[in-house]
Amino acid sequence: MRIFTIGDQTLEESSLEFRTLLADAYKQRHRPMCMCKEPAVAMYIARLEDQYLIKRMPLSGRDHDPACPSYEPPYELSGLGPLIGNAIQIDPSGRADLKLDFSLTKRGARSAAVEAAEPSEHGIRSEPRKLSLRAMLHYLWEAGELTEWRSAWAGRRGWGRVRTSLINAATQMTARGGPLSDMLFVPEVFHPEDKDGIASRRAAALKGVQATGSGSRKLMMIVAEVKEFSAAREGHKIVVRHMPFPLMIEDGAWRRLAARYEAELELWRSSEPLHLIFIATFGISNAGIATVEEVALMVVNEHWLPFEDIHELRLLEKLSHLKRKSVKGLRFNLPRNAPIVSVTLPEQKPAPVAMFIVPASAGEQYEHALTDMISARPEITPWVWRVVHGDMPRLP
Structure with a gap:
């Protein structure tokens, strides 16, 4: 359960007082501070229909503790x-x-x-x-x-x-x-x-x-x-x-x-x-x-998760039934011949898992870039599906 400090009050997000405090803080534009780590991580309050939710500030997900629901993969x-x-x-x-x-x-x-x-x-x-x-x-x-x-x-x-x-x-x-x-x-x-x-x-x-x-x-x-x-x-x-x-x-x-x-x-x-x-x-x-x-x-897909090909769609379908959170990686400006993480499982124990799908067209340059990417994040466990080798490997 997350704990936040808003103004001079520190509360668990499950408390009744917290719900009331959140609506008032939204009107006054106060920033909640997530107490998952020291120093605390600033967040913001968003209104979703008739609910008030706490959201990450841009690019701050990596600043949270890996056990925090607000943690985001690198x-x-x-x-x-x-x-x-x-x-x-x-x-x-x-x-x-x-x-x-x-x-x-x-x-x-x-x-x-x-x-x-x-x-x-x-x-x-x-x-x-x-x-x-x-x-x-x-x-x-x-x-x-x-x-x-x-x-x-x-x-x-x-x-x-x-x-x-x-x-x-x-x-x-x-x-x-x-x-x-x-x-x-x-x-x-x-x-x-x-x-x-x-x-x-x-x-x-x-x-x-x-x-x-x-x-x-x-x-x-x-x-x-x-x-x-x-x-x-x-x-x-x-x-x-x-x-x-x-x-x-x-x-x-x-x-x-x-x-x-x-x-x-x-x-x-x-x-x-x-x-x-x-x-x-x-x-x-x-x-x-x-x-x-x-x-x-x-x-x-039907859950509004982006995907690039039928292999990613199959992986998302498999993961959609799991209780633990999955995070889809996106390409932004990168070309299709550059490797990116397809999905990350940040709550996987004992370490987060980065899932890669290697297309059948991948060559030596692609494999070198993938190796470098995996080596740069030793704290994350890689899962690799090489499409040319057959069906999807067993999920973590």
């Missing part, structure tokens, strides 16, 4: 490692200041494109000093703790919770001199009884990207679930769940998107329970049409 095992101190910088208040590798301004004639910093299968500009659009999506997912899972959460994570987690995470980030939450739109779950309220809040959120004339104008990011892609008179439409209008994408950009994310689209179409998440920069024209500028895709 970020060096994922694509997050090269970005720390470069694209992601933590300021004295504990907020993450982000350097973005995509534009939030539209100038002149439109030239929509699939995200320029997104990797192809044959190479990548693996730039550690800026976040690509895909890396931005991965960081929001990671900071929102949406990469974590345990079986007790089954049936409790829908789009409403995903949305709140993303928005809460964005409140702890800044970019280009302003709060990231002001640059991010995540559609609300549609409720017919509140359709007027939802429409009013959506209009207020999107007011800043509505064109009012010629010249440059601001763009926003959207993170949402794809309902379907459909052909338009010119180009294509991205039909978005919980939104009454689609986002338009020109034909050339659509072809590039379909080619670059062929694997994600194939996986999504293969099974009804899977979800396809997209992040895009977009604006709204003088005519009121929402148009995509840059876009990246990510496929997730």
